[in-house]
Amino acid sequence: MTRQEFLRRLKAGLVGLPTTTAAEIVSDYETHFDDGVAAGRSEAEVAAALGDPDRLARELRAEAGAQRWHQEKNPSAAAAAVFAVLGLGAIDILILLPILMGVIGTIFGFFIAAIALFFSGGAVMVAGPFAAPPGGPLAAILFGLGLMAAATTIAALLAIVSVWLVNGLVWFARLHYRLLKPALEPSNTTTSGASA
Template identity: 40%
Template structure:
């Protein structure tokens, strides 16, 4: 098997899971690189070496595709795709990025759950406050209503801040991935 076909096969394997049209466009682009190199008198092995490691190229394409999807449509699936793409691109930095990401994500999740529980508790207390069944309020229904509304709105606020924080962290990861991608591209010009 020739160097061109081995390169394209490795690249195709690394791009598995991406939309078929994206994979075909990328393979056509790299096939054109080989055709131009052959027209310039270079061998296929020289062209493959100049293009770099197809596995690394596939990781870069996957990261960029995930980031574009996240920017186009902000959804949980696209956020996970962007995170996985950035972590795949930053494989060498995995020992630094992953523990920090897991710690920040765990704290964010804990605050999210706490906020949801506080909001739920306030929502459950509201009907009881309205009929003065909450103990300790001595029939002062207004105080019970205000406390339950305060808990519900405070919990909802915590959940909203956690959601905004999560979006911010995802955007930082995308910026990190792009900066990392630019550094790799500058260090290994194709």
């Protein structure tokens, strides 16, 4: 593979990243080619040592998504991190996506239940005293407040679980990236052996 083809495919895979980040990444890989050619290696050898540019772009996008999540910690960054992790490969998607969708669906269901419980508690607190509940109006108000407090607690716990889930996905992406990184970069032993 030539330098131009490698960089073209890498740029295409980095679409969606901030322009400056993508430009820095491409510049780094141009430097790899410059250094390799200066060391007497062909463009094809440098490209082979760097690995598949499409896979490399997916891993770099996953790393960028993970960094954004650690910096911002908001739903948009969480979604970017999740999609970046899922973009790592088809095998990961086939294994991780069904599990992830089940967990996300369960968390979403509990969030909806917590919202419904909160509003039910508010309705009991407001309308209960006028409905002559057992224990009197004070019992209805306290019961309504209890339902609202329980809903708030459930929602807070679900938020913590959601953060743990995203952190777990980010950890998975980084582990995946670290395991593949040696295959993507030329090893120092090859470089030192060639120079000896």
